[in-house]
Amino acid sequence: MKGIGNGRYWKWNTIGDKLILRSLKFHGFHGVKLEEKKLGQKFLVDVNASMDLWKVDKSDNLSDTGIY
Template sequence: MDKIMMNQLEFYGYHGVYPEETKLGQRFYVDLIMEMDLSKSAKSDNLNDTIDYGAVHDLVKSIMEGEPRNLVETLAEEISSSLLNEFSFIENVTVKVVKPDPPIPGHYESVAVEIMRSRSV
């Protein structure tokens, strides 16, 4: 299966379970792997035969900068289901949501959740 990857999309959101997270907000990163057949678009050189990266970014931004969620798991699930619903070309999607510098005891560079979802047949 062919893949389109979008890496380290950066957003500022107010997600988390601690009061300071929902008040102050923080940066989040999203990585996407979208699997689909790219043979038609490779031959046609036409954007209508593939995924518009700008439209994908806008969809992910609306979730990441939208309604606060407690869990990054929820954000990843919303992104994956929205991508599969919005873009019929996508067969499988992997979504990774990274929360740099989480406010938990000890020093952690980041925490992340990665999920893989497929289109229902």
């Protein structure tokens, strides 16, 4: 597809920019039971984040980045 917005060229199903984080390990205090809150638990997290960073790439302006 041609000419959408600022002269950018797009293909359908384009993901854009992607951040992938695998097997992040945390120890946190979360739960319903008192023991869970006292001892804590291990958490294993995977993150897949996709967004279009074209604007920030062109402007180099922090306010154009994602809010996280």
